[in-house]
Amino acid sequence: MNIERLSLDQLRVFAQVADSGSFLAAAKALKRAQSAVSYAISTLESQLGLPLFDRSSYRPQLTAAGIELLRDARQVLDQVDALQARAAAYAHGQELEITLALDVFFPTSALVALLADFQLAFPGVTVRLEIEALGSVAERVLDGVAMLGVLGTLPIVPPNLLRISLPTVLLVGVVSPAxxxxxxxxxxxxxxxxxxxxxxxxxxxxxxxxxDFSVHSSLSWRMSDLGTKHALLRAGMGWGYMPRHVVADDLASGRLVRILTAGHPPEGAALPMQCVYRPDREVGPALAWWLDALAQLTSFDPA
Incomplete structure (x- = not known):
């Protein structure tokens, strides 16, 4: 077996013959002579040391080995096509990866919808998400780790960041009914x-x-994970403020109840959300898509 001499062209011919059902049909699809297609398959079989097609009937049939190796061949071709697409996109200024730092209060439903649209627009761009709280979001943007951030729990935006105003998130005081x-x-x-x-x-x-922001008690338990806070609230371990979209189901089912505090209006406190990015950040097509998509948001649908 001399697998080092395999070529991508041989793998493409292999896949085309399997898809077309015959050497003649594959030759027409590839716009080559049938003899060239037959030679490419014979050479590939010789290099692999096993037959890929059974030629005993009118139409060539994949052998058991051919069926298995066709999957590998398609995987290799898909990876090569993806490499070529990403390289071409990068050559035209498109990012290969985009890193977003998002506040824990950013609604998951809105994020999922945005990511679904982004994947359709930029299928070859890798997305890295960092979910943070308070100053960690801005810090990720300032140190260049994240291309953009969405602030929520940090009330003061650093002056050296550009910003885009986003819809607000409503915060409500909640506690276990017990x-x-x-x-x-x-x-x-x-x-x-x-x-x-x-x-x-x-x-x-x-x-x-x-x-401290919106802290009214000297008896405070602190955590960086919103999910942990949510679980502790439902367990009756304390009281706290939560985004209404996160606790909507709990309030409807009675697992949590609203409380009114001196620091918040009865309907809840509107928390401004802002997209921030560095003014010296080079804006490629993928980052520009996120800036435009976030700027067009008019509301956050309930989770």
């Missing part, structure tokens, strides 16, 4: 909130070190 705060009707005084554990999002970025 929690003591759930038994209080109306607005809960601040001195009562201070006596209960508040579940708070935190991060390790330098931008928000030693800073």
């Amino acid at each position: 929690h003591a705060l759930a038994q209080i009707s109306g607005r809960i005084p601040g001195h009562v909130l201070e006596q209960q554990v508040q579940l708070v999002l935190s991060d390790r970025s330098a931008l928000t070190a030693n800073q």
Whole structure:
């Protein structure tokens, strides 16, 4: 077996014969002489050391080995085609990969819809998502790791970033129905909130070190993962603010209940979301797509 001498052309001929059902039909599809197609297959079989087609009947039939190796051949051809497409796109200024840093409050439903559209527009571009909280999103953009970021939990945008205003996310105070705060009707005084554990999002970025946002209790448990906070709230481990779209099902089923706090309006607090990116970032087609798509958002559908 001399597999080092295999060519992509041989693999394409192999796949075409299998698809066409005959050497003659493959030759017509490839616009070659039938003898050239037959020679390419015979050479490939010789190099592999086994027959790919059974020629005993009127039409060539794939052998058992041919069926298995055809899958490998198609995989190789697909990878080569993808390589060529990505190289051509990059030569024309298109990014091969795009990294996005998104705030944990960014609605998953909106993200999924955007990613689905992006995949159709740029099937060859790899997407890397970093879901962060507070200053970590801006930090990823400032240090160049992320091409753009979507801020939500960080109320102050660093002045050296360009920004695009996005729809707001509504934050509501929630607690387990078994929690003591759930038994209080109306607005809960601040001195009562201070006596209960508040579940708070935190991060390790330098931008928000030693800073608190919407923290009303000295008894706070801090975490960087929104899913963990959500689970602890449902377990009755404390109270906290959550995006309404995240807890909508919990509120409807009664797993969580709304509470009114002195720091938030009755309908909830509208949290501005903003897309940010560095002014010196070179904007290729893929990044331009994201900037345009985010700028066109007018609302976030409930999850």
